[in-house]
Amino acid sequence: MSTQSLTIELPESTYQRLASLARQTRQPLELLAAQSIAGNLPPSVENAPLEMQIELLSMQRLAANELYPIAHSQLPAEIQERHLALLERMQDEVVSPNERKEVEQLRLAADRLMVQKAYAWALLRWRGYPVPTLSELPLE
Numbered sequence: 001m002s003t004q005s006l007t008i009e010l011p012e013s014t015y016q017r018l019a020s021l022a023r024q025t026r027q028p029l030e031l032l033a034a035q036s037i038a039g040n041l042p043p044s045v046e047n048a049p050l051e052m053q054i055e056l057l058s059m060q061r062l063a064a065n066e067l068y069p070i071a072h073s074q075l076p077a078e079i080q081e082r083h084l085a086l087l088e089r090m091q092d093e094v095v096s097p098n099e100r101k102e103v104e105q106l107r108l109a110a111d112r113l114m115v116q117k118a119y120a121w122a123l124l125r126w127r128g129y130p131v132p133t134l135s136e137l138p139l140e
Contacts, residue, residue: 042126048115056119064129071120075113079106 010018018036022029045056059067074080083106089095090103125131 040126043119043122045119048119052112052115056115059116059119059123062123064124064127067120067124071117071124073113073117075110079109082106083110 018029018032021027022032025032042060045053048056059070062070075083083103086095086099086103086106089099095103121131
């Protein structure tokens with residue numbers, strides 16, 4: 001793996017924390033700084049579906065007050081109910097090709113929303129905002 005050089009100015013307190021950790025763990029200061037940066041970058045969008053990558057990257061420009069509604073968003077109740085009803089019907093009986101297509105579209109919409117929500121929370125966490133635990137999230 002090739003490396004690049006970067007000179008940055010850190011607040012004294014941050015530098016001292018890194019230097020102290022380097023001494024305590026007997027690791028190079030540069031390695032700890034690189035690990036800290038790598039571990040705190042926003043998640044890569046490279047593994048997201050291609051059609052969503054531009055959308056996710058554009059979310060990085062949103063302010064926290066714009067990310068929170070995305071993070072808390074839900075599919076409308078009627079769409080959730082329709083999806084569940086179709087899934088239940090598929091277990092018990094044969095459904096039409098149109099209904100199968102509808103189930104697939106509903107699943108894709110739910111997956112898309114889940115990726116958006118996860119990315120919004122990841123960006124908020126990266127920016128230092130608290131991220132709720134699973135038990136703190138609303139159930140509806």
